[in-house]
Amino acid sequence: GAVVSQHPSWVICKSGTSVKIECRSLDFQATTMFWYRQFPKQSLMLMATSNEGSKATYEQGVEKDKFLINHASLTLSTLTVTSAHPEDSSFYICSARERLSTDTQYFGPGTRLTVL
Amino acid sequence: GQSLEQPSEVTAVEGAIVQINCTYQTSGFYGLSWYQQHDGGAPTFLSYNALDGLEETGRFSSFLSRSDSYGYLLLQELQMKDSASYFCAVRDKNNFNKFYFGSGTKLNVKP
Numbered sequence: 001g002a003v004v005s006q007h008p009s010w011v012i013c014k015s016g017t018s019v020k021i022e023c024r025s026l027d028f029q030a031t032t033m034f035w036y037r038q039f040p041k042q043s044l045m046l047m048a049t050s051n052e053g054s055k056a057t058y059e060q061g062v063e064k065d066k067f068l069i070n071h072a073s074l075t076l077s078t079l080t081v082t083s084a085h086p087e088d089s090s091f092y093i094c095s096a097r098e099r100l101s102t103d104t105q106y107f108g109p110g111t112r113l114t115v116l
Numbered sequence: 117g118q119s120l121e122q123p124s125e126v127t128a129v130e131g132a133i134v135q136i137n138c139t140y141q142t143s144g145f146y147g148l149s150w151y152q153q154h155d156g157g158a159p160t161f162l163s164y165n166a167l168d169g170l171e172e173t174g175r176f177s178s179f180l181s182r183s184d185s186y187g188y189l190l191l192q193e194l195q196m197k198d199s200a201s202y203f204c205a206v207r208d209k210n211n212f213n214k215f216y217f218g219s220g221t222k223l224n225v226k227p
Contacts, residue, residue: 034214043219043220108158
């Protein structure tokens with residue numbers, strides 16, 4: 001099946017720093033990638049949808065200047081958490097879809113962010 | 117908007133059958149998916165229903181009734197490894213790029 005990777009798998013940073021998370025589709029081209037965050041024992045909350053070569057579409061309540069998303073190629077999307085604060089600590093998960101008509105999202109393994 | 121409701125937790129014994137229900141409200145329904153997530157891991161796709169009825173995949177089956185805005189995931193011959201969280205997710209017809217997830221059901225399988 002299709003494989004999606006994320007890097008890093010975990011990161012600890014100081015408050016005020018920025019952190020970049022990469023999401024790659026390894027064996028398929030992803031026209032659309034999604035970014036989710038998940039707090040412990042809670043559901044996945046969609047943060048934004050990114051389409052290759054265009055600006056990301058953010059969900060209501062998600063600050064686009066805080067969570068910068070770039071989808072520069074069909075196999076790579078990045079999420080940058082700018083000026084991170086402890087409340088940004090969470091599990092960030094990306095997913096990718098190969099074609100608009102498919103109903104399957106392939107999830108990355110997630111990135112655990114801890115902001116001290 | 118979208119909202120999905122699932123039971124928060126279900127407990128069953130090995131070998132048993134368990135059903136996890138999902139009711140949804142959405143502005144434009146396109147399909148219902150089910151995902152499994154083990155602690156600390158990423159969600160994995162289990163099944164998808166776009167039409168009414170039952171879809172069977174091995175020990176897992178998923179059912180959808182669009183008129184009732186309701187679906188369920190049926191797990192048979194439960195195994196210890198089935199202990200995980202299970203999420204239903206709807207695909208938004210108005211923007212079928214997007215999937216919205218329910219709050220998840222924690223399944224505990226006991227020996």
